[in-house]
Amino acid sequence: MRTLDVALADRSYPIHIGSGLLGEPGLYARHAAGRRVAVISNPVVASHYLGPVQQALARAGARPVSVLIEDGEQAKTWETLDRVVGAMLAEQLGRDSLIVALGGGVVGDLAGFAAAVYQRGIPFIQVPTTLLAQVDSSVGGKTAVNHARGKNMVGAFHQPLAVIADVACLDTLPDRELRAGIAEVIKHGFILDADFVEWLEANMERLLGRDRDALERAISRSCELKAQVVAADEREAGRRALLNFGHTFGHAIEAGVGYGEWLHGEAVAAGMVMAAELSVRAGTLRAEDAARVAALIGSAGLPVRGPRLAPERYLELMQVDKKAAGGEMRFILLEGLGHATLKGGLDARHVRDSIAACMQ
Amino acid sequence: MRTLDVALADRSYPIHIGSGLLGEPGLYARHAAGRRVAVISNPVVASHYLGPVQQALARAGARPVSVLIEDGEQAKTWETLDRVVGAMLAEQLGRDSLIVALGGGVVGDLAGFAAAVYQRGIPFIQVPTTLLAQVDSSVGGKTAVNHARGKNMVGAFHQPLAVIADVACLDTLPDRELRAGIAEVIKHGFILDADFVEWLEANMERLLGRDRDALERAISRSCELKAQVVAADEREAGRRALLNFGHTFGHAIEAGVGYGEWLHGEAVAAGMVMAAELSVRAGTLRAEDAARVAALIGSAGLPVRGPRLAPERYLELMQVDKKAAGGEMRFILLEGLGHATLKGGLDARHVRDSIAACMQ
Numbered sequence: 001m002r003t004l005d006v007a008l009a010d011r012s013y014p015i016h017i018g019s020g021l022l023g024e025p026g027l028y029a030r031h032a033a034g035r036r037v038a039v040i041s042n043p044v045v046a047s048h049y050l051g052p053v054q055q056a057l058a059r060a061g062a063r064p065v066s067v068l069i070e071d072g073e074q075a076k077t078w079e080t081l082d083r084v085v086g087a088m089l090a091e092q093l094g095r096d097s098l099i100v101a102l103g104g105g106v107v108g109d110l111a112g113f114a115a116a117v118y119q120r121g122i123p124f125i126q127v128p129t130t131l132l133a134q135v136d137s138s139v140g141g142k143t144a145v146n147h148a149r150g151k152n153m154v155g156a157f158h159q160p161l162a163v164i165a166d167v168a169c170l171d172t173l174p175d176r177e178l179r180a181g182i183a184e185v186i187k188h189g190f191i192l193d194a195d196f197v198e199w200l201e202a203n204m205e206r207l208l209g210r211d212r213d214a215l216e217r218a219i220s221r222s223c224e225l226k227a228q229v230v231a232a233d234e235r236e237a238g239r240r241a242l243l244n245f246g247h248t249f250g251h252a253i254e255a256g257v258g259y260g261e262w263l264h265g266e267a268v269a270a271g272m273v274m275a276a277e278l279s280v281r282a283g284t285l286r287a288e289d290a291a292r293v294a295a296l297i298g299s300a301g302l303p304v305r306g307p308r309l310a311p312e313r314y315l316e317l318m319q320v321d322k323k324a325a326g327g328e329m330r331f332i333l334l335e336g337l338g339h340a341t342l343k344g345g346l347d348a349r350h351v352r353d354s355i356a357a358c359m360q
Numbered sequence: 361m362r363t364l365d366v367a368l369a370d371r372s373y374p375i376h377i378g379s380g381l382l383g384e385p386g387l388y389a390r391h392a393a394g395r396r397v398a399v400i401s402n403p404v405v406a407s408h409y410l411g412p413v414q415q416a417l418a419r420a421g422a423r424p425v426s427v428l429i430e431d432g433e434q435a436k437t438w439e440t441l442d443r444v445v446g447a448m449l450a451e452q453l454g455r456d457s458l459i460v461a462l463g464g465g466v467v468g469d470l471a472g473f474a475a476a477v478y479q480r481g482i483p484f485i486q487v488p489t490t491l492l493a494q495v496d497s498s499v500g501g502k503t504a505v506n507h508a509r510g511k512n513m514v515g516a517f518h519q520p521l522a523v524i525a526d527v528a529c530l531d532t533l534p535d536r537e538l539r540a541g542i543a544e545v546i547k548h549g550f551i552l553d554a555d556f557v558e559w560l561e562a563n564m565e566r567l568l569g570r571d572r573d574a575l576e577r578a579i580s581r582s583c584e585l586k587a588q589v590v591a592a593d594e595r596e597a598g599r600r601a602l603l604n605f606g607h608t609f610g611h612a613i614e615a616g617v618g619y620g621e622w623l624h625g626e627a628v629a630a631g632m633v634m635a636a637e638l639s640v641r642a643g644t645l646r647a648e649d650a651a652r653v654a655a656l657i658g659s660a661g662l663p664v665r666g667p668r669l670a671p672e673r674y675l676e677l678m679q680v681d682k683k684a685a686g687g688e689m690r691f692i693l694l695e696g697l698g699h700a701t702l703k704g705g706l707d708a709r710h711v712r713d714s715i716a717a718c719m720q
Contacts, residue, residue, distance in 0.1 A: 078438050082507070089509040092679060117477070120504065120515040121595075144480065147442070149449040155480040156516065235481075319452065 002220050006139060006227040008159060008234055015139065015163040015223050017216060022102075022127050022166040023052035025059040031125060031161045032098055033061035038088050040111035041102040042071040045129050048172065053102055053127060062098070065091050069110065073260045076106050076146045078154070084114045095119045098161075104130035104177075105137040105264065109155070112143030116158035126163045130173055131181025131215070132265050134165040135188070135222040140230040140243075151251055151259065157235060165223075167216050175301075180265025182207060182300045185218050187272060188225040190293060191245045194338030196221055197296065204299045242340040245332045246272030249306065249355070252317035256309045269302035270358065278354040279333040282346055289337050305360045311352045362580050366499065366587040368519060368594055375499065375523040375583050377576060382462075382487050382526040383412035385419040391485060391521045392458055393421035398448050400471035401462040402431040405489050408532065413462055413487060422458070425451050429470065433620045436466050436506045438514070444474050455479045458521075464490035464537075465497040465624065469515070472503030476518035486523040490533055491541025491575075492625050494525040495548070495582040500590040500603075511611055511619065517595060525583075527576050535661075540625025542567060542660045545578050547632060548585040550653060551605045554698030556581055557656065564659045602700040605692040606632030609666065609715070612677035616669045629662035630718065638714040639693040642706055649697050665720045671712040 001018035016027055037057055041050055046068055057064040067087045069075050088097070101111030101124055108126055115124035128138040144155025170178065182204075189196035199221075200207075206214035226243060233240040250271030254262055276293040279285035294304045306314075318329065330344040331351070361378035376387055397417055401410055406428055417424040427447045429435050448457075461471035461484055468486055475484035486498040504515025530538065545567075549556040559581075560567075566574035586603060593600040610631030614622055636653040639645035654664045666674075678689065690704040691711070 078442055082438055085507055085514055086509055089507060089513060117514045117516055119513060120502065120517055142480065147445055147449065149446055153449060153479060154445055154477045156477055157480055 002216065004220065004223055004227060006159075007231040011141075011159040013160055013162050015165060015227070017134075017165045017167065017220050017223070019168040019212065020166065021164050022049055022169070023056045024164075025056045027162065027164050028057055028062065028100075028125065029060040031123065032057055035062050036091070036093050036097040037062045037064040037100055038091070038093055038097065039064050039066045039100045039102055040069065040084060040107060040114065041066065042069055042075070042107055044071050045103040045107070049102060049127075049129060049169065053100065057100070064100075065093075069107065071106075073106055073146070076110050076144075078145060080110060081114055081145055084110070085118060088114075088118060095122060097122055099124035100127060101125070101160075102127045102129065104128065104133045108133050108137045109142070109144050109152070112141075112158055112160070113145055113155055116143050116156035121158070123161045124158070126160045128163065128165055129169040130177055131170055131219070132177070132184055134219050135181060136184040136226070138163045138165065139223050139226045140240075141234070146259070151254060165219060167212055167219065170210060170215060176263065178208070178210070179301045180263040182218075183265035183269040183272075183297070183302050185222045186296055186300065187243075187245055187268065188222045190272065190334060190337060191242050191332070191340035192225045192229070192338060193221070194336075196225070197292070197337050201292075201296055201299075204296070208300065238342075241342050242332055245334070245340050246275050248318050248329075248331060249274040249314070252314045253306050255317045256313060257307050262303075262307070266303050269297045269300075270304060270306040273297060273304045274306060274354050274358045275332060276334055277358050278331060278346070278350060279335075281350040281354055282333055282343065284333045284335045284341065284343075286336075289334070292337065293334070305358050306355065308360050311355045314355045315348075315351065362576065364580065364583055364587060366519075367591040371501075371519040373520055373522050375525060375587070377494075377525045377527065377580050377583070379528045379572065380526065381524050382409055382529070383416050384524075385416045387522065387524050388417055388422065388460075388485065389420040391483065392417055392460075395422050396451070396453050396457040397422045397424040397460055398451070398453055398457065399424050399426045399460045399462055400429065400444060400467060400474065401426065402429055402435070402467055404431050405463040405467070409462060409487075409489060409529065413460065417460070424460075425453075429467065433466055433506070436470050436504075438505060440470060441474055441505055444470070445478060448474075448478060455482060457482055459484035460487060461485070461520075462487045462489065463493070464488065465493045468493050468497045469502070469504050469512070472501075472518055472520070473505055473515050476503050476516035481518070483521050484518070486520045488523065488525055489529040490537055491530055491579070492537070492544055494579050495541060496544040496586070498523045498525065499583050499586045500600075501594070506619070511614065525579060527572055527579065530570060530575060536623065538568070538570070539661045540623040542578075543625035543629040543632075543657070543662050545582045546656055546660065547603075547605055547628065548582045550632065550694060550697060551602050551692070551700035552585045552589070552698060553581070554696070556585070557652070557697050561652075561656055561659075564656070568660065598702075601702050602692055605694070605700050606635050608678055608691060609634040609674070612674045613666050615677045616673060617667050622663075622667070626663050629657045629660075630664065630666040633657060633664045634666060634714050634718045635692060636694055637718050638691060638706070638710060639695075641710040641714055642693055642703065644701065644703075645694045645696065649694070652697065653694070665718050666715065668720050671715045674715045675708075675711065
């Protein structure tokens with residue numbers, strides 16, 4: 001087991017990474033002993049892991065109940081949250097209870113937001129069961145639900161007490177979801193660590209083959225990189241925005257084709273290719289580095305082109321993106337591999353052309 | 361104009377108290393200049409004050425839009441919040457925009473919660489227009505909406521940038537609401553300041569007659585007392601819970617008769633009489649002090665008895681109250697006038713008897 005620390009003063013927390021961790025009572029005991037606990041999960045994940053997690057909690061001295069939500073992005077709504085809150089109130093869970101989020105990004109975002117707002121906030125532990133959730137949504141405290149007018153438009157920053165990333169969960173993860181998770185791993189290399197990009201170029205086969213050591217190393221490095229950024233800028237006032245590399249285009253892709261059609265990681269993958277293309281046109285990235293971006297994404301079996309929509313439709317969808325500051329659109333561009341920057345005042349023509357150049 | 365400071369490290373903020381303040385551009389300028397602003401209000405309040413506030417904001421260099429919600433407690437729901445968020449997204453308000461909450465407690469709680477969760481949190485300014493909101497809900501950063509299973513069950517701690525309490529707004533406040541606000545003023549005396557209780561006993565006539573100086577002094581002292589408690593315990597881990605004196609019974613009254621039948625302040629008034637009665641039975645308060653509690657409440661024209669419900673129904677309604685810790689019920693009792701304490705492990709018979717003794 002490796003343990004990283006996300007350094008956030010009085011909200012610092014550990015990320016434990018290893019095999020078979022979710023059934024370890026010792027990892028829960030400090031936070032859960034003597035408490036009532038709501039384990040929030042979905043039926044698919046619960047069929048594999050709810051039993052072991054509840055047993056571990058019980059052995060850690062907690063009194064767990066479970067609340068299941070629907071599987072998939074469409075469950076990330078007000079209505080689901082309202083049902084979760086209702087179920088917890090029906091169980092008379094008080095302000096001293098604890099939430100355990102057991103599942104992928106949807107469960108993590110929704111359960112984390114439930115923890116942020118239940119009786120004005122209770123603590124929670126993340127037990128991410130997908131690669132995407134292990135490397136991305138479980139680090140940094142972002143929680144949210146979607147609004148009819150946009151993804152993640154209602155949410156909170158709420159840090160977990162601990163993250164338990166069990167690599168053994170990835171054995172049963174569908175290939176498509178594994179690749180979607182790799183998209184975020186790659187992203188951390190592109191924006192923060194050129195050496196890690198090289199390592200990924202050399203080890204993509206092992207990752208796709210689910211080599212456990214390779215996965216543990218990739219998750220660990222990825223979390224470490226993200227944790228450094230989050231520690232420096234918890235509320236996304238500046239540097240943290242760089243983690244959204246590929247996301248402005250990616251959110252437009254997800255919204256444009258309808259949420260759930262493309263996986264988040266797939267949309268971000270094509271979005272990163274667009275953002276690299278835009279970086280070349282804006283003069284901050286060499287064309288051969290943009291080619292390496294596309295090649296690494298392609299080698300992971302991820303889409304290197306976005307869906308065919310009118311470029312104007314992309315722009316329209318990006319306007320409501322929450323990174324739009326005071327009406328001006330800003331983009332995260334690469335300045336060489338391993339370095340990113342947030343830039344406003346770009347030529348709208350460059351944006352349109354980059355989209356058009358990277359569509360199916 | 362008097363200005364108090366609520367000392368909360370990097371979230372400290374001023375409370376301005378005086379006549380005609382809501383139309384003063386200078387009080388908004390520092391926070392609103394150059395920003396887009398959503399003024400959230402209801403039709404009744406808006407008919408009096410939306411114009412002046414929007415003008416002041418425009419003169420302060422902001423670009424305001426307004427979002428109106430229904431009047432009354434029944435508007436404090438998910439659905440209303442969802443509409444507010446939708447309206448703000450339709451106006452393409454970004455993460456750098458600002459909310460101004462213009463109205464009573466419902467507007468303040470809902471608009472404050474909207475600010476807490478809109479795109480994971482934006483700042484807000486409180487412009488409370490009722491006495492209750494001026495002395496209570498605008499100090500301390502508590503925001504929330506109601507759930508079908510209980511009041512304020514979903515919310516956040518989110519401190520405003522500033523509170524602008526305009527005493528001139530109270531001129532048009534219905535008598536019943538004025539009295540409901542006085543209930544919270546009195547409460548601050550009972551739990552924190554025996555001298556203030558004496559001052560209130562001597563000045564109740566002036567307050568009910570809307571003497572502006574008396575009101576300003578009462579609001580100011582009340583906010584000061586509450587601000588001291590909040591500064592010492594922002595997240596209600598301990599001392600802050602004392603501010604809920606009368607509220608455990610009060611929430612049960614509100615829920616028992618249906619939200620909206622009794623004003624919050626009325627329910628708290630009767631709840632304080634019950635809590636004082638319980639304090640006598642638990643041996644922490646002298647009977648003559650409990651009589652002073654009831655007398656002061658009565659002199660404000662507030663109810664000194666709760667509605668007639670089975671005591672068991674009261675208990676049932678109180679069980680889901682969010683102050684119930686780990687299943688054990690705790691009560692805020694008086695230890696003499698001006699001193700309160702949080703106590704668990706009370707004799708259930710004493711609780712029942714206190715309720716029965718203070719019912720209509």
